[in-house]
Amino acid sequence: MTVPPALETERGSALEALVDAASGILSADSLDGTLGRIAHHLRALLRYDDLAVYEIDEPAELLRPVFAVGDWVAEVMSDPIPLGTGVTGWSVAHRRTRNVPNSHEEPLCNVVGGTPDDAEAFVCVPLLAQERVVGALNVYRSLENESFSADEVELVERFATMAALAYDSARQREHLREQVQRDGLTGLLNHRACHERLNAALADDGAVAVVLIDLDHFKVVNDTLGHAEGDRVLVASAERLRSAVRAGDVVGRMGGEEFVLILPGADAEAAEDCAERARAALAELTVHGRPVAASAGVAAAPTDGTEAAVLLENADAALYWAKRSGRGRTVRYVRGAVRPESEQRNEIAALLERGTQAIDIVFQPLVELATGRAGGYEALTRIDVEPRRGPDEWFAQAHRVGLGNELEALAIRAALEVPDRPSGTFLALNVSPRALLSKAVQDTLPSGLTGIVIELTEHEVFGDEDELSRALVNLRARGALIALDDAGAGYAGLQQMIQIAPDILKLDRTLVHGAHADDSRQALLEALIGFASSTGAAICAEGVEDLDDLRALVELDITYAQGYGLCRPAPAWPQPDPAAAASGTSEIRAGLRVSMRTRSGAGAFARGIAELAEELAAAETAWDVGAASTRAAQLLGADDLAVLLVRADQLELISDQYDEVGQCWPIEDYPASRYVLDAGIPGQVIAGDASGDPLELAELERLGFATALLVPVTWGNRPLALLELYRVRAQAFTSHEVDRARVLAQQFGAALDRFS
Numbered sequence: 201m202t203v204p205p206a207l208e209t210e211r212g213s214a215l216e217a218l219v220d221a222a223s224g225i226l227s228a229d230s231l232d233g234t235l236g237r238i239a240h241h242l243r244a245l246l247r248y249d250d251l252a253v254y255e256i257d258e259p260a261e262l263l264r265p266v267f268a269v270g271d272w273v274a275e276v277m278s279d280p281i282p283l284g285t286g287v288t289g290w291s292v293a294h295r296r297t298r299n300v301p302n303s304h305e306e307p308l309c310n311v312v313g314g315t316p317d318d319a320e321a322f323v324c325v326p327l328l329a330q331e332r333v334v335g336a337l338n339v340y341r342s343l344e345n346e347s348f349s350a351d352e353v354e355l356v357e358r359f360a361t362m363a364a365l366a367y368d369s370a371r372q373r374e375h376l377r378e379q380v381q382r383d384g385l386t387g388l389l390n391h392r393a394c395h396e397r398l399n400a401a402l403a404d405d406g407a408v409a410v411v412l413i414d415l416d417h418f419k420v421v422n423d424t425l426g427h428a429e430g431d432r433v434l435v436a437s438a439e440r441l442r443s444a445v446r447a448g449d450v451v452g453r454m455g456g457e458e459f460v461l462i463l464p465g466a467d468a469e470a471a472e473d474c475a476e477r478a479r480a481a482l483a484e485l486t487v488h489g490r491p492v493a494a495s496a497g498v499a500a501a502p503t504d505g506t507e508a509a510v511l512l513e514n515a516d517a518a519l520y521w522a523k524r525s526g527r528g529r530t531v532r533y534v535r536g537a538v539r540p541e542s543e544q545r546n547e548i549a550a551l552l553e554r555g556t557q558a559i560d561i562v563f564q565p566l567v568e569l570a571t572g573r574a575g576g577y578e579a580l581t582r583i584d585v586e587p588r589r590g591p592d593e594w595f596a597q598a599h600r601v602g603l604g605n606e607l608e609a610l611a612i613r614a615a616l617e618v619p620d621r622p623s624g625t626f627l628a629l630n631v632s633p634r635a636l637l638s639k640a641v642q643d644t645l646p647s648g649l650t651g652i653v654i655e656l657t658e659h660e661v662f663g664d665e666d667e668l669s670r671a672l673v674n675l676r677a678r679g680a681l682i683a684l685d686d687a688g689a690g691y692a693g694l695q696q697m698i699q700i701a702p703d704i705l706k707l708d709r710t711l712v713h714g715a716h717a718d719d720s721r722q723a724l725l726e727a728l729i730g731f732a733s734s735t736g737a738a739i740c741a742e743g744v745e746d747l748d749d750l751r752a753l754v755e756l757d758i759t760y761a762q763g764y765g766l767c768r769p770a771p772a773w774p775q776p777d778p779a780a781a782a783s784g785t786s787e788i789r790a791g792l793r794v795s796m797r798t799r800s801g802a803g804a805f806a807r808g809i810a811e812l813a814e815e816l817a818a819a820e821t822a823w824d825v826g827a828a829s830t831r832a833a834q835l836l837g838a839d840d841l842a843v844l845l846v847r848a849d850q851l852e853l854i855s856d857q858y859d860e861v862g863q864c865w866p867i868e869d870y871p872a873s874r875y876v877l878d879a880g881i882p883g884q885v886i887a888g889d890a891s892g893d894p895l896e897l898a899e900l901e902r903l904g905f906a907t908a909l910l911v912p913v914t915w916g917n918r919p920l921a922l923l924e925l926y927r928v929r930a931q932a933f934t935s936h937e938v939d940r941a942r943v944l945a946q947q948f949g950a951a952l953d954r955f956s
Contacts, residue, residue, distance in 0.1 A: 231266065231267070231366060231367065231370035231371075232267060234366035234369075234370065235253055235266075235267040235363060235366055235367075236267075236269075238359055238362050238363055238366065239251050239267075239269050241359070242339070242355075242356070242359045245355060246339070246352055246355055246356070247341060248339045248340060248341045249270055249271070249320075249340055249341045249342055250268070250269065250270030250271065250272060250276070250338075250339075250340040250341075251267075251268065251269045251270060251337070251338065251339050251340070252265055252267070252268045252270075252276050252337075252338045252340075253265070253266050253267040253268070253327075253335060253336070253337050253338075253363055253367070254266065254280075254281065254288060254335045254336045254338070255334060255335040255367065256283070256292065256333065256334060256335055257280070258283075260280075261282065261283045261284075262280040262281065262282060262283060263280060263281040263282075263283060263288055263289065263292065263335065263336065264280045265277045265278075265279070265280060266335070266367075270340070272312065272314070272315045274314075275312050275313060275314040275315050276312055276315075278313075278314075279312045279313045279314070281310070285310065286308055286309065286310040287300055287306060287308045287309055287322075287324050288324050288336050288338060290308055291324040291325070291326050291336055292326050292333050292335070292336050294326075295326050295328070295333055296326065297323065297324065297325045297326070297353060297356075297357055298323070298324045299323050299347075299348055299353050300321060300322050300323070300324070300347075301321055301347035301348075302319055302320075302321065302343060302347070303319055303320050303321070303322065304319040318342065319342075319343050320340050320341060320342050320343060321340070321341055321342075321343060321346070321347035321348055322338055322339060322340040322341070322348075323338070323339045323348050323352075323353050323356045324336055324337070324338050325337045325338075325356055325357050325360035326360075327360055327363055327364035327367060328361075328364055329364045329365065329367060329368035330368065334364060334367055334368065335364075335367060337356065337359070337360040337363050339356050381393035381396075383452075383453040384708065385431055385434060385435060385453075386434055386435055386437075386438035386453050387438065388438050388451050388452050388453045388459070389450060389451070389452035389453070390452065390453060391452070391453075391454050391455055393452065394450065394452035394454065394460050394462065395508055395509075395512075397450050397452070397462055398410065398462050398508040398511065398512070399508045401462060401464045402501060402506065402507070402508060402511075404464070405464060405465060406501060406502055406506065407464075407465055407466070407467070407500075407501060407502070408462065408463060408464050408465070408466065408500070408501050408511075409462075409463045409466040409467060409468060409470065409471035409474075409498065409499065409500035409501070410460060410461065410462055410463070410471070410498070410499055410500075410511055410512060410515045411460065411461040411463070411471055411474060411475045411478065411496055411497070411498050411515065411530075412454070412458060412459070412460055412496065412497045412512070412515040412516055412518075412519045413441070413458070413459045413460070413461065413475070413478055413479070413482075413494050413495070413496045413519075414457060414458045414459075414494060414495050414496075414519055414523065415433070415434075415437060415457040415458075415482070415492060415493070415494050416493040416494055416495055416523075416527045416528060417493070417527075418430065418433070418456075418457035418590075419590045421433055421487055425487070425488070426745060426764045427709065427743055427745060427763070427764060428745040428746070428764070429487070431709075433485070433487055433492065434453075434457065436485050437459070437482055437485065437492065438451065438453065438459070440478075440481040440482050440484060440485060441459055441461065441478050441481065441482070443481055444461075444474065444477040444478040444480075444481045445461055445463070445474060445478070446463075448464060449461060449462060449463050449464070449474075450462035455592075456590065456592055456593075460512075460515075461474060461475070461478060466500065467500050468498060468499070468500035468503065468504070468532055468533075471498045471499075471500055471532075472498050472530055472532055475496040475498055475530040476496075476530055478494075478496065479493075479494050479496060479528075479530065482494045493527065493528045494528070495519060495522040495523045495527050495528060495529060495530075495531075496519065496522060496529075496530040496531070497515045497516060497517065497518030497519030497520070497521070497522055497530075497531055497532075497533065498515060498518055498530060498531070498532045498533060499511050499512075499514040499515035499518060499532075499533040500533075504533050504535075514533045515533060517533060518531045518532060518533040518534075519531070544597055544600065544601050545601040545602070545603065547597070548594075548597060548598045548601055548603045548607060549603065551583065551585070551594070551607065551610075552603065552606055552607065552610060555610070556610065556613060556614040556617060558583065558585065558610075559581055559582070559583060559610060559611055559614045560581075560582040560583075560584055561579050561580070561581065561582070561611075561614050561615045561618055561771075561772075562579075562580050562582055562769040562770055562771060563577040563578065563579055563580065563618075563769060563770065563771070563772055563773055563774060564577065564578050564580060564762055564767060564768070564769040564770075564774070565577050565625075565762070565766070565767050565773075565774060565775070565776050566578060566628070566740055566760040566761070566762045567760060567761050567762065567766045567767070567776045567781050568759065568760055568886070568931070568932050569753070569754055569758065569759065569760065569761055569781075569932075570759075570884075570886075570932035570933075570934070570935075571886055571889045571891070571932055572776065572778065572781035572782055573776070573781075573886075573888055573889055573890075574622065574625055574767075574773070574774075574775060574776055575625060575626070575759075575760055575888075575930065575931065575932075576625050576626035576627065576628055576653060576760070577621070577625060577626075577627055577628065577772075577773060578628040578630070578655065578762065579611075579615035579618075579627060579628065579629055579630070580630075580769050581595075581611040581614075581615075581630075594607070595607060595608065595632075599632075599634075604632070604634075604635060605634070605635045605638035605639075605640040605641060606640050608631055608632065608635040608640075608641060609635070609638070609640040609641045609643070609644040611630075612629050612631065612641060612644050612645065613644050615627065615629055616629075616644075616646070618772045619772075620772065620773070621651075621772070621773060622773055622888065623887070623888055624886070624887040624888020624889075624906060624930040625651075625773075625888060625930070626651050626652065626653050626681065626929070626930075627651060627652055627653065628653040628654075628655045628683060628704075629652065629653065629654060629655060630655050630657050630685070631654060631655070631656065631657065632656070632657050633656055633668055636654065636656070636668070636671060637667055637668065637671055645675075647678060648678060648679055649675060649678040649679040649680035650679035650680075651679070652679070652680050652681070653680065653681045653682070653683050653703070653704060654672075654675055654680050654681070654682050654683065655683040655684075655685050655704075655706070656682065656683065656684055656685060656700065656702075657685045668699075669699070672700065681703040681704060681929065682700060682701075682702050682703050682704075683702055683703065683704035683705070683706055683740070684700050684702035684704075684705055684706065685706045685742075701737075702737050703736075703737055703738065704737060704738045704739075704740055704759075704760070705737045705738070705739050705740070706740045706741075706742050706762075707739065707740065707741045707742060707758075708742065708743075709742045709743020709763070712741045712742060712743050712744055712749060712753070712763075729756055729757065729758060736837035738759040738760060738931055739758040739759050739760070740758070740759065740760035740761065740762055741753045741758050741760070741761045741762065741763075742762050742763060743762075743763045744761045744762060744763030744764075744765045744766055745763050745764045745765040746765060747765060747780060749765075750765060750766070750780065757934045757935050757936045758934070759931060759932065759934055765777075765780055766780050766781060808831070808834075808835045809835065809943060809944070809947065811831070812828060812831050812832060812835065812944070812947055813947050815828050815831060816828055816947055816948065816950070816951035817951070819951055821955065822845060822854050822952060822955040823854050823861065825843065825854065825948060825951045825952055825955070826843040826845075826853075826854030826855035826856070826861070827855065827856070828948075828951075829841040829842065829843050829855035829856075832923075832944055832948075833925065835940070835944060836925055836933075836937060836940055836941055836944065837937065838909075838925040838926060838927060839905070839926055839927050839928045840905070840925075840926040841855070841923060841924065841925050841926070842855050842923070842924040842926070843855040843913075843921055843922075843923060843948065844865075844921055844922040844923075844924065845920070845921045845952070846867075846877065846919050846920055846921055846922070847864065849866060849867055849868065850864045850865060850866055850867060851864065851865050851867055851870075851873065851922060852864045854921075869895070870895055870896065870899075871893065871895070872885070872893040872895070872896045872910065873896075873910060873922060876910045876911070876912050876922065877912050877919040877922060878919075879912075880912050880914060880919075881912070882909060882910060882911045882912065882938050882941060882942065883909075883910050884907065884908060884909040884910065884932060884933055884938075885897055885900060885907070885908050885910075886906065886907045886930050886931075886932050887900060887901070887906040887907070887930045888906075888930050896908065896910075900926075903926065904928070905926040905927060905928055906927060906928060906929055906930035906931075907926065907927035907929070907930055907931055907932060907933070908924055908925065908926050908927075909923075909924070909925040909933045909937075909938065909941060910922060910923070910924055911923040911924075911925065911938075911941045911942065911944075911945045912945065913945045913948045913949045913952065914945075914949055915949040915950065915952070915953040915956075916953070918956075920948075920949055920952045920953065920956055921948060921949075921952055923941065923944070923945055923948065925941060
């Protein structure tokens with residue numbers, strides 16, 4: 201068939217316009233900007249007089265205009281359409297395009313308020329995003345330019361697809377911006393957003409007051425009743441504080457148990473009244489029969505400062521004096537009442553002078569879900585001196601007075617001094633990036649860091665990225681693994697994950713708590729887990745206190761879990777609760793952990809499999825197949841991979857590993873390997889897992905590895921070979937990784953069948 205040149209040109213122009221519109225959606229930062237680009241390109245291909253885009257507002261039962269071009273923009277934008285009415289309502293309800301040749305002949309047509317009732321032709325197309333109707337695109341022209349043809353309607357429909365994508369993309373961006381500003385637990389504005397709101401209030405009027413509120417003795421709630429109860433108190437406190445302020449006031453969570461009220465237009469006296477109302481509202485809450493008590497500090501602009509940082513610092517000074525004066529009261533900032541820095545510094549200096557005796561280290565196990573064992577331990581600092589404060593407050597104070605690096609180094613030294621860490625486990629040491637780069641911490645860390653995990657905390661600002669990257673390279677060269685704490689909490693964003701490339705990604709406890717009953721939390725967890733699996737990182741879920749959450753995490757296929765529901769922090773070296781840990785363990789068969797779950801995967805792995813298949817297809821001997829083991833190991837995030845060919849009753853090494861190619865071992869000497877070949881089921885052994893096959897564990901130790909995954913290679917129900925994937929560290933392969941190993945084994949089976 202020959203296509204007329206004019207039509208070919210028209211189609212090419214339409215395609216170019218669609219491509220440009222699509223690129224605009226990806227690059228534009230606003231819905232208006234993207235829709236404007238779509239309207240521009242559509243006008244170049246189609247004659248129209250007016251265009252409008254509507255979105256569905258379900259609570260109000262309206263179609264709200266979000267964009268318009270033409271002669272009646274103001275009128276269109278001020279006239280929403282009741283859902284289910286008019287041609288637009290019909291099109292949305294029926295999910296179908298409606299082409300109206302003459303508005304005067306269409307009974308469903310209604311007239312936008314303030315515009316003439318002239319006859320016109322128009323096309324209404326429902327906007328579909330992810331199989332749901334989100335709005336409608338209407339295109340109008342006067343009858344002088346005739347009605348819309350079928351080809352023109354099709355063109356509008358194509359651009360409507362772009363508009364739907366633009367709408368959905370813009371709303372997702374808005375949602376992400378909102379998430380970044382919100383505290384994940386309480387839904388209040390977070391620390392950064394509070395600073396932004398306070399700066400905006402100061403710039404707008406200048407008269408604004410702040411109230412800092414701290415829950416008294418909150419650490420006792422966490423330590424005695426658990427973090428889940430502590431979280432419930434924080435959420436309930438946030439609700440009570442919302443009830444104590446005006447509609448235009450801001451309630452935020454600064455961190456821990458500290459909240460802030462930002463009161464535009466209020467003076468210090470009004471702020472004191474608000475603080476008292478807030479403390480009274482909190483006292484309506486009870487924990488085990490006792491009312492929640494709080495202390496408050498008040499500062500007001502312009503008297504107490506005209507910059508956000510100064511105002512908050514002065515409110516913090518007032519809060520300090522409220523707590524120092526016996527707690528349970530409100531104190532207004534008085535000039536000169538700032539807590540002396542010398543006093544703060546002397547407190548930290550006294551701690552440092554006492555050395556490790558000033559610090560108690562407790563440990564909480566990271567439970568490896570495949571085995572139920574403690575895969576590692578996080579060292580947690582406790583400072584049991586007067587005045588009583590949580591460790592976060594001590595470290596924050598130390599950094600304020602210039603001694604934070606020294607206090608962090610002291611905590612690390614105390615943790616490293618604890619003897620007899622169980623074999624096959626790692627030790628996670630918390631350290632902020634700024635302290636990690638300091639001489640105090642660098643001098644404290646030993647030269648050999650095998651078995652040590654450096655857990656990076658405090659993600660709001662990472663500082664010099666190049667210097668941090670160099671430090672991480674050095675730590676890894678010395679044997680350390682790197683963990684990134686609080687992923688998904690707002691500060692630990694994707695950019696930081698990419699920069700750090702963590703070996704262990706720790707999910708923030710606010711994401712984990714309630715995950716079993718929250719689809720949005722599960723979706724975000726799946727996204728983070730997917731990112732981690734693509735980089736080879738292990739996933740650890742923090743704050744696990746509910747067995748239902750633990751089961752949900754097992755289904756999401758994470759490596760480690762940590763929390764009061766598995767084991768409370770305790771002196772060295774606590775073991776997980778066996779009943780709770782058993783919720784995720786893989787079945788033991790023949791001294792192996794076997795995974796019966798299946799998972800799906802794609803992306804970079806699929807491309808890698810394609811490349812591996814090409815390499816295997818080019819193999820001319822079985823030893824050429826074995827030579828592909830390096831690429832295969834990289835695909836699965838393993839440190840090495842051995843290919844052992846089945847030769848009657850023996851296994852022959854055909855890949856270049858620590859033993860010589862061609863070396864053989866009797867299968868009967870290794871019952872676990874025999875079981876894997878006979879049953880056709882992968883299994884793994886991990887150093888430190890008491891249920892592991894002793895012979896396989898001894899072989900692991902001989903080779904210098906701590907984890908081995910055995911995967912049968914079969915073809916036509918015949919066992920052809922055994923793949924053995926190794927890890928230097930004692931970290932179980934997840935069900936997702938085992939499934940990928942099965943896929944990889946199929947590729948080896950197809951190649952080896954040619955030489956059997």
